[in-house]
Amino acid sequence: MHSTLVRAQNVFGFFTTVAFCTAILTALSVVFTTQEPSAKIELRNVQVVKGRPHYYSPKKEEYAHIKFDLDADFTSLFNWNTKQLFVWVVATYPSPDASSLSQAVIWDTIINSHSQSHPFNPLQLFTKPPPAKKSSKAKKQSAKKQELDPEPGILRLKNTKPKYQVTDISGILSERTNVTLEIGWNVQPWVGALTWTLGEGQVLGRWKGVQGGKSKAFDMPPLKKKSVGSETVVSSGETPQAAEASAVI
Amino acid sequence: MAVGFDVQSNGKRHVDRSSVTMADELLQQAQELLEGQIDFEGQKQTELISSVLLAVSGLFAFILGFALQNIYVTLWTGLGGAALAFLVVVPPYPFYNKSPERWLPSGSGMAGSGIEIDGKKIN
Numbered sequence: 252m253h254s255t256l257v258r259a260q261n262v263f264g265f266f267t268t269v270a271f272c273t274a275i276l277t278a279l280s281v282v283f284t285t286q287e288p289s290a291k292i293e294l295r296n297v298q299v300v301k302g303r304p305h306y307y308s309p310k311k312e313e314y315a316h317i318k319f320d321l322d323a324d325f326t327s328l329f330n331w332n333t334k335q336l337f338v339w340v341v342a343t344y345p346s347p348d349a350s351s352l353s354q355a356v357i358w359d360t361i362i363n364s365h366s367q368s369h370p371f372n373p374l375q376l377f378t379k380p381p382p383a384k385k386s387s388k389a390k391k392q393s394a395k396k397q398e399l400d401p402e403p404g405i406l407r408l409k410n411t412k413p414k415y416q417v418t419d420i421s422g423i424l425s426e427r428t429n430v431t432l433e434i435g436w437n438v439q440p441w442v443g444a445l446t447w448t449l450g451e452g453q454v455l456g457r458w459k460g461v462q463g464g465k466s467k468a469f470d471m472p473p474l475k476k477k478s479v480g481s482e483t484v485v486s487s488g489e490t491p492q493a494a495e496a497s498a499v500i
Numbered sequence: 501m502a503v504g505f506d507v508q509s510n511g512k513r514h515v516d517r518s519s520v521t522m523a524d525e526l527l528q529q530a531q532e533l534l535e536g537q538i539d540f541e542g543q544k545q546t547e548l549i550s551s552v553l554l555a556v557s558g559l560f561a562f563i564l565g566f567a568l569q570n571i572y573v574t575l576w577t578g579l580g581g582a583a584l585a586f587l588v589v590v591p592p593y594p595f596y597n598k599s600p601e602r603w604l605p606s607g608s609g610m611a612g613s614g615i616e617i618d619g620k621k622i623n
Contacts, residue, residue, distance in 0.1 A: 252543040255536035258590045262550045266582045269558035276562045331569040371572035441571050
């Protein structure tokens, strides 16, 4: 500590240690928050069509288009250390050999925490002029802001289109049975560990698993002949009957 | 630094003697300011102050942020505490130089001035 440089180095060195310890405390403090998420997910409509699920698909295959309703409350997953929440809906169905399950994400979203969408900068205290008058207009504006900015984590989705189609490696999805939709999430904190879905009935300290979060089992319908897009119309022409006809000739 | 000036004054260009000493002094002052040396007592104090200030500000930042449920408060309080520690400890303030060491005068140890080690006088 005898010279300026040595003092600066020592202070900075110990500062990094303190910063690390504060980060550890912050990461561990999350354990004391309660989590009790709930979700209700229901199938709205499912269609299986044959075509190219993506513009880059090399071949035509069957794909499923699953519309769903989601009613979820994830507000308790947002604590002071939550940066954002990643939520997804996954369709699960047994494989033909019944040894394992196939899963495909059909929809997902990122929910920003309040601290993520409204970052606090101490310089604002110096640059922003304090509110001069508390006029009715200002009150209205603040009320409006509150309306626009509810607590994050509430999802109310009605008859939602999927973001992603379900495809299968076998290329066949029609009349597959015992399909369920499930909700999953990933809490991404500012500092600390990522945490993933806690299933129904699971308990981890003060964190409870999701209440609900799984739809009733349903079956995939038979292949839809005439449907959206010209591709499907074309594919309906390529029926086994046509092949048989050519064989006769 | 002083050597550099000597070379220049020994060179062909004539340099005013008085200006050299003045520049020398200024340079020495600048060097001292840059090095910012403090005495032993001051070093002890800075060590203690920096450790306590940083540790307390870190803990305070966490508690304040947790109480307000705002992680930005933790971030900026912690950074502010560190900035304060830098300001308090790094510059060589005069109060870190209040008890300079009183060294023996030079040469006084040479002629058997009575320094004892293990009861034996060293000459």
